[in-house]
Amino acid sequence: xxxxxxxxxxxxxxxxxxxxxxxxxxxxxxxxxxxxxxxxxxxxxxxxxxxxxxxxxxxxxxxxxxxxxxxxxxxxxxxxxxxxxxxxxxxxxxxxxxxxxxxxxxxxxxxxxxxxxxxxxxxxxxxxxxxxxxxxxxxxxxxxxxxxxxxxxxxxxxxxxxxxxxxxxxxxxxxxxxxxxxxxxxxxxxxxxxxxxxxxxxxxxxxxxxxxxxxxxxxxxxxxxxxxxxxxxxxxxxxxxxxxxxxxxxxxxxxxxxxxxxxxxxxxxxxxxxxxxxxxxxxxxxxxxxxxxxxxxxxxxxxxxxxxxxxxxxxxxxxxxxxxxxxxxxxxxxxxxxxxxxxxxxxxxxxxxxxxxxxxxxxxxxxxxxxxxxxxxxxxxxxxxxxxxxxxxxxxxxxxxxxxxxxxxxxxxxxxxxxxxxxxxxxxxxxxxxxxxxxxxxxxxxxxxxxxxxxxxxxxxxxxxxxxxxxxxxxxxxxxxxxxxxxxxxxxxxxxxxxxxxxxxxxxxxxxxxx
Amino acid sequence: xxxxxxxxxxxxxxxxxxxxxxxxxxxxxxxxxxxxxxxxxxxxxxxxxxxxxxxxxxxxxxxxxxxxxxxxxxxxxxxxxxxxxxxxxxxxxxxxxxxxxxxxxxxxxxxxxxxxxxxxxxxxxxxxxxxxxxxxxxxxxxxxxxxxxxxxxxxxxxxxxxxxxxxxxxxxxxxxxxxxxxxxxxxxxxxxxxxxxxxxxxxxxxxxxxxxxxxxxxxxxxxxxxxxxxxxxxxxxxxxxxxxxxxxxxxxxxxxxxxxxxxxxxxxxxxxxxxxxxxxxxxxxxxxxxx
Numbered sequence: 001x002x003x004x005x006x007x008x009x010x011x012x013x014x015x016x017x018x019x020x021x022x023x024x025x026x027x028x029x030x031x032x033x034x035x036x037x038x039x040x041x042x043x044x045x046x047x048x049x050x051x052x053x054x055x056x057x058x059x060x061x062x063x064x065x066x067x068x069x070x071x072x073x074x075x076x077x078x079x080x081x082x083x084x085x086x087x088x089x090x091x092x093x094x095x096x097x098x099x100x101x102x103x104x105x106x107x108x109x110x111x112x113x114x115x116x117x118x119x120x121x122x123x124x125x126x127x128x129x130x131x132x133x134x135x136x137x138x139x140x141x142x143x144x145x146x147x148x149x150x151x152x153x154x155x156x157x158x159x160x161x162x163x164x165x166x167x168x169x170x171x172x173x174x175x176x177x178x179x180x181x182x183x184x185x186x187x188x189x190x191x192x193x194x195x196x197x198x199x200x201x202x203x204x205x206x207x208x209x210x211x212x213x214x215x216x217x218x219x220x221x222x223x224x225x226x227x228x229x230x231x232x233x234x235x236x237x238x239x240x241x242x243x244x245x246x247x248x249x250x251x252x253x254x255x256x257x258x259x260x261x262x263x264x265x266x267x268x269x270x271x272x273x274x275x276x277x278x279x280x281x282x283x284x285x286x287x288x289x290x291x292x293x294x295x296x297x298x299x300x301x302x303x304x305x306x307x308x309x310x311x312x313x314x315x316x317x318x319x320x321x322x323x324x325x326x327x328x329x330x331x332x333x334x335x336x337x338x339x340x341x342x343x344x345x346x347x348x349x350x351x352x353x354x355x356x357x358x359x360x361x362x363x364x365x366x367x368x369x370x371x372x373x374x375x376x377x378x379x380x381x382x383x384x385x386x387x388x389x390x391x392x393x394x395x396x397x398x399x400x401x402x403x404x405x406x407x408x409x410x411x412x413x414x415x416x417x418x419x420x421x422x423x424x425x426x427x428x429x430x431x432x433x434x435x436x437x438x439x440x441x442x443x444x445x446x447x448x449x450x451x452x453x454x455x456x457x458x459x460x461x462x463x464x465x466x467x468x469x470x471x472x473x474x475x476x477x478x479x480x481x482x483x484x485x486x487x488x489x490x491x492x493x494x495x496x497x498x499x500x501x502x503x504x505x506x507x508x509x510x511x512x513x514x515x
Numbered sequence: 516x517x518x519x520x521x522x523x524x525x526x527x528x529x530x531x532x533x534x535x536x537x538x539x540x541x542x543x544x545x546x547x548x549x550x551x552x553x554x555x556x557x558x559x560x561x562x563x564x565x566x567x568x569x570x571x572x573x574x575x576x577x578x579x580x581x582x583x584x585x586x587x588x589x590x591x592x593x594x595x596x597x598x599x600x601x602x603x604x605x606x607x608x609x610x611x612x613x614x615x616x617x618x619x620x621x622x623x624x625x626x627x628x629x630x631x632x633x634x635x636x637x638x639x640x641x642x643x644x645x646x647x648x649x650x651x652x653x654x655x656x657x658x659x660x661x662x663x664x665x666x667x668x669x670x671x672x673x674x675x676x677x678x679x680x681x682x683x684x685x686x687x688x689x690x691x692x693x694x695x696x697x698x699x700x701x702x703x704x705x706x707x708x709x710x711x712x713x714x715x716x717x718x719x720x721x722x723x724x725x726x727x728x729x730x731x732x733x734x735x736x737x738x739x740x741x742x743x744x745x746x747x748x749x750x751x752x753x754x755x756x757x758x759x760x761x762x763x764x765x766x767x768x769x770x771x772x773x774x775x776x777x778x779x780x781x782x783x784x785x786x787x788x789x790x791x792x793x794x795x796x797x798x799x800x801x802x803x804x805x806x
Contacts, residue, residue: 251714251740253539253738253739253740254535254538254739256739256740257538257539257739445535445538446538482534
């Protein structure tokens, strides 16, 4: 056992994961050696059609065998049919012990439970949102889930930590020679940002589409040079689960209040100037913060450089109004974002590697001024937990949390002080996802706490009497006073989840819940 | 001058709102034991409100409790429970007669005495929700020195007037004017009733501008999102403040020199103009005093 830089006691080796590199600090681990790559291949004019009749034929052609690693992207979100379709076929073909390496799983993938129980799936390395996370937390998986951030995942692939045998790329539009795009088709999802590294590094790449078009496809995002096979299916997903309608700003007064404080902090900071760049999530508070910042940009006649992240109609509106020069889009959340990416040259698709990988020559998060993030919990040391809920269950992925927090000059975590009767600002978080050293401020309805290491920011915030500055200890005590102390979660020793930091070191582990 | 631009109603049976209401920075909060609470929850709400009052964390807000009407058997228990917690005032619904206010005054004095609270500290705000209440507005407002404000009713008053809600609100024009007149004659605040469409910010702004012009000092609020709109209407603009400062300075200068009226920017400045300018500065928090 060793205590890492986040203060967590982590074993030196974890069964089903291997040797542990303890987290040492957000810039401490540097790469060694070269990147890995896939085998060379050649293609000539003797074969100009990569289509295969069905998923099983593609699995066969890909050489997929028991024990191998298969990858998926999550651009189809809760509308995705492809993950379930491929694993159903694997089950029917008798393939077992697979390592499933998705960028994220959603509620729709509850279907995989039976494949976990029947041994088709041996391990999941990727975000497990919802039911699969609950199953893992209760000890329902043989090997621990490995969680990586959006930047940590391409790092793991490129450095050889994870070797993808077959990448199944859900493609809203494809041509017969393997050019893919998410911008068009019935199941359009906009950006295919998370799929790029897989397409580049997997030993075999299978595109699965429900919109096969004549060569060459329009607005190609993943080129034919990376794709080995194309399969046409009836439907790759349910459009209503893929993208939402127009994203609206909340009217919930508490969320608006928190958002207003976050926006005031941004406005008081030195980063609120011509050329500001920012990222917010699509959640209620994040989006409302963006709405207040937009107002302030209009009032003070400030034009931003770029908006980053998961993109909503709100950012598209800001681009069209001229409040941003560009949008860099790794994931398009709603119909308006999907529509914009295909017609506006200033709305640019970027890969997860480009977005957030710490081990390349420079990712976009390093250029970010401010990011507004959420968390299920934050603690006295500003550590943030986005993976587990108050009951200790592993229910959420890391997303870009670690990446944007480490890259942005101002990282703000917004959260209600209490959710129901559960405090969100606590003595010590149950799981450390993002270390406190890269979190600058915690904003709640009961006040704004700034990391004491950011004396400059504290001074800046004092310039606006509307910002209710408090200490993080004040928030912890306020929450405790309102709710009383929580009964600690009861767990077994067995580790069911490994939370990697974006550099591949281990920042925390999640243990099995006691029955 | 105590600003009463906004008074936010907080349901007495909703701990979430009771704990957080003040965070939206209204000028006052009204912990509601009356209409927001169903009959079966009256006792529970009274206990909850008492416990939250004991914590005493309401920021800068003026803290009042809306008790049950004096036509019920609950109002005495209400005040016996909340007044010893040291609140700023109570809001009494369906006030109709000065006699009732005197009964209330005596009951409050007794509780204050027994709880070691200075007698008369607990202010009373009256809701005039019937035609009779409106008719008696001045007598109610002057019935005891505790009365700090009077407020016309909304739906109850419409029903008693045998009319209903219109878009223009013309059915309440008369009652509102009477309340303003009575309040200022009695030197208490005229506070307006709620605007019930919580998603119509534009409608709220129009109504607030109108009641401000009539002479009201503020408005009751049923949703936190209404607060910034009303504050915006009632807060003097920088231009108004600049002009008021100029007038008050000129008046002071004239007084020092023993002059009567002076002129500012070519306009005659006499006593009422100075008074209005002082009121503007009081509302902006730049001048002490005012009633």
